[in-house]
Amino acid sequence: MNMMSRPKLRDQRVTLSHGGGGKAMRDLIEHVFTSVFEPASMEDQARLMNDAIQEPGARLAFTTDSFVVDPIEFPGGDIGKIAVCGTVNDLAVGGAKPLWLSAAFIIEEGTEIALLERIVASMKAEADKAGVRIVTGDTKVVGRGSADKVFVTTAGVGVIAPDVHLSADLIQPGDVAIVNGVLGDHGAAILAARGDMALSTDIVSDCQGLGHLMQTVLAAAPNTRAARDATRGGVASALNEMAEAAKLAIEIEETALPLRPEVKGVCEILGLDPLYLANEGTLVVFVPADEADAALAAMRATDAGRDAVVIGRAHAGEAGRVTMRTLFGGARIVDMLVGEQLPRIC
Amino acid sequence: MKYADEFRDPKAAKALLERIGAVVDQIGATKEKPVYIMEICGGHTHAIFRYGLDKLTPEGIEFIHGPGCPVCVLPISRVDECVQLAERPEVIFTTFGDAMRVPGTRKSLLQAKADGADIRMVYSPLDALELARRNPDREVVFFGLGFETTTPSTALSIQQAAREGLTNFTVFCNHITVPPPLKALLDDPHMILDGFVGPGHVSMVIGIEPYQFIARDYGKPLVVAGFEPLDLLQSVLMVLEQIRDGRAEIENQYSRVVPDHGNPVSIAAIDDVYETRPSFEWRGLGEIDVSGLRIREKYRAHDAEEKFGIGYGAGPRHVEEPEGCACGQVMTGRIKPVACPQFGKGCTPEMPLGALMVSSEGACAAYYQYGGARVSEVAE
Amino acid sequence: MCLGIPGQIVEITDESRLMAMADVSGVRREVSVACIADGPLSDLVGAWALIHVGFAMSRIDEDEAAATLEALHALGEVQEELEAMAAGQEAMKEGAEA
Structure with missing residues (x-):
């Protein structure tokens, strides 16, 4: 990351010539991307090896995700941080140790180079934190209006240790559901940062990598059944997916849900349900009841799991049904989200 | 959260439920012969299901979900007119999120947006005013929707626009008032209601006087209620006690927010900006006399109906409901949502036939989302 | 209808526009x-x-709010006492049976 060694780039903004395949493009890539990511070679493909893959019974985990976020920089992160965390987390919740990422950028003509640099710097910082390397990538430049500043696609490869088998269909009646922290911070932070509703808050996105946390859980609770990264659609959607796959019912406790007062405030003002707000660093993990305490204690000893708490249980009710016991012991269904949650006044 | 969390205390709720149970017994109400209580306001319907109150109250009480959801009672023709306005190239159409998914004849606002119309969701008409200030070369139309609670906000915004000379700000007025449909319901020969839980936030604007006719002329009790679960339970208890004692009064449970005489500034703003229409169409209820508002002549510059030649008097009015849609019968309390042949089949939140399934306040959406009907299938 | 939520006024931002x-x-x-x-x-x-x-x-009337809450709490306390009495009687009954 030696700034002095970077080739000079005179432009302040990306122009179509930066996508033309010529010298301008090479300069952009070297100046903004490869000088930071430092790939081992400049061949058209990354060549990879890791001892963990060689172990008999080990499996590769492979995932991809595209990232579009408005605003591109928000309290607690930016599109680059999300792009790394999101893919790292998709690997992590499968029990994989994340190893390598690719990163592809669709850049809108006119985007500030300085913005790209900030995005790339936060990707690098997050990748270092997660212990993964960004080993290959691509850039394309599109005309003004054909993209919203920058879209990022990351793919990731990780390795699953031979003794790790996580799958939602392994969840048993009686297993407990744990979340690692407060819900809905990302969704609420983005809503406020967008400014359409003219709300100001101190809420910061929960955007964070969950790789280390997940390994901690697996060590403490060896019979962990399954985990999900509760991103779009929130915890409600993650639970519904898991209930469906497990062919079990899940009941959560309203009083157990960890919510920041400000997130509650945003939800009350706009008539939203925090269970459906997006998270970018929140996992739902099912462990056997007798390993719950160990999992909780281990999670709480980490930064990403400081506020870990049990929110509910799986039981042999109607397959795929998620319900919530309300404050007063009433019950209501927590369904999948239909479309997008819209702010309401009625 | 102050003034909210205290009114969600489970201990007090349990006590209220015990009392409610005792009074229901004193009245002699049973599942077969229940007391019918209408919660007028969609916000109350939503809260009942959100907190599972329907399952906690005794079987001797049957809640009838009233017409107090402005999105649900909005006639399809008005939705169509919104789409028409929004599709004009010079227009920035601003609306509360609630209206986005309501199906029109051709499309919803959400679909119109996807087709290229400039539609923006706002939290407040003040935000629409701000858009008008920032976009002097565009016409900003605000979809004025709602009962007396929301009416002052658009009235005050129109007054502000007039003061500032913001000629590119108009309101497409669909404001409606609560008392006329109540009268229409009470005049219905099939009416079975024993009492009402009254709308708290409407009442903070208009006060409790406008409901007196319900007690005086129809002999029915009404208790103006807040929106927290304890507010609702206490109000239900107050209605039941009136029924037991043979009283019919207008009571105010929500006195922390609702002054008996309402809010004078709001009432004055409404009177200054709006006048009643001779009649207005309500989805499911038909035309109801003096139930809707329109913008007065002196503010015609801010009246979208005037400016764009749309709305009442500008075209054929009544549009038939989609076939098989029983929204009207549900809204008048004749049938429960689950009794509609389309419920959960032809009509779901993904593909709504009628407005009651779209609006989060609609009885059907509340039933579907929170499992008013389906929750009984869940293993307890 | 009409989502409304209690909030506290913390600062006047524009005197002329209220x-x-x-x-x-x-x-x-x-x-x-x-x-x-x-x-x-x-x-x-x-x-x-x-x-x-x-x-x-609408300005929230603190006295009215306190009065409503007090009535609700009183109900809650009566309920607790009743339950405590019922539990006591139950315990005595069990004690007698034992």
Whole structure:
């Protein structure tokens, strides 16, 4: 990351010539991307090896995700941080140790180079934190209006240790559901940062990598059944997916849900349900009841799991049904989200 | 959260439920012969299901979900007119999120947006005013929707626009008032209601006087209620006690927010900006006399109906409901949502036939989302 | 209908347009106080109001709120006593049976 060694780039903004395949493009890539990511070679493909893959019974985990976020920089992160965390987390919740990422950028003509640099710097910082390397990538430049500043696609490869088998269909009646922290911070932070509703808050996105946390859980609770990264659609959607796959019912406790007062405030003002707000660093993990305490204690000893708490249980009710016991012991269904949650006044 | 969390205390709720149970017994109400209580306001319907109150109250009480959801009672023709306005190239159409998914004849606002119309969701008409200030070369139309609670906000915004000379700000007025449909319901020969839980936030604007006719002329009790679960339970208890004692009064449970005489500034703003229409169409209820508002002549510059030649008097009015849609019968309390042949089949939140399934306040959406009907299938 | 939520007026932001900052659980939003401005605007700072679509629609009457709550709590306490009595009787019955 030696700034002095970077080739000079005179432009302040990306122009179509930066996508033309010529010298301008090479300069952009070297100046903004490869000088930071430092790939081992400049061949058209990354060549990879890791001892963990060689172990008999080990499996590769492979995932991809595209990232579009408005605003591109928000309290607690930016599109680059999300792009790394999101893919790292998709690997992590499968029990994989994340190893390598690719990163592809669709850049809108006119985007500030300085913005790209900030995005790339936060990707690098997050990748270092997660212990993964960004080993290959691509850039394309599109005309003004054909993209919203920058879209990022990351793919990731990780390795699953031979003794790790996580799958939602392994969840048993009686297993407990744990979340690692407060819900809905990302969704609420983005809503406020967008400014359409003219709300100001101190809420910061929960955007964070969950790789280390997940390994901690697996060590403490060896019979962990399954985990999900509760991103779009929130915890409600993650639970519904898991209930469906497990062919079990899940009941959560309203009083157990960890919510920041400000997130509650945003939800009350706009008539939203925090269970459906997006998270970018929140996992739902099912462990056997007798390993719950160990999992909780281990999670709480980490930064990403400081506020870990049990929110509910799986039981042999109607397959795929998620319900919530309300404050007063009433019950209501927590369904999948239909479309997008819209702010309401009625 | 102050003034909210205290009114969600489970201990007090349990006590209220015990009392409610005792009074229901004193009245002699049973599942077969229940007391019918209408919660007028969609916000109350939503809260009942959100907190599972329907399952906690005794079987001797049957809640009838009233017409107090402005999105649900909005006639399809008005939705169509919104789409028409929004599709004009010079227009920035601003609306509360609630209206986005309501199906029109051709499309919803959400679909119109996807087709290229400039539609923006706002939290407040003040935000629409701000858009008008920032976009002097565009016409900003605000979809004025709602009962007396929301009416002052658009009235005050129109007054502000007039003061500032913001000629590119108009309101497409669909404001409606609560008392006329109540009268229409009470005049219905099939009416079975024993009492009402009254709308708290409407009442903070208009006060409790406008409901007196319900007690005086129809002999029915009404208790103006807040929106927290304890507010609702206490109000239900107050209605039941009136029924037991043979009283019919207008009571105010929500006195922390609702002054008996309402809010004078709001009432004055409404009177200054709006006048009643001779009649207005309500989805499911038909035309109801003096139930809707329109913008007065002196503010015609801010009246979208005037400016764009749309709305009442500008075209054929009544549009038939989609076939098989029983929204009207549900809204008048004749049938429960689950009794509609389309419920959960032809009509779901993904593909709504009628407005009651779209609006989060609609009885059907509340039933579907929170499992008013389906929750009984869940293993307890 | 009509989502409304209690918020506290924390600052007058525009005297001439009757605008103020309201705080709902740590979330701030500029609202109009036209409906509750019946005296000097500065008197509103610290007051609680019911917020709806960007307007402070009604000042919350603290005395009325306290009275309602007191009645509710009294009910709750009576209920607790009743339950305690019932539990006591149950225990005595069990004791007698044992």
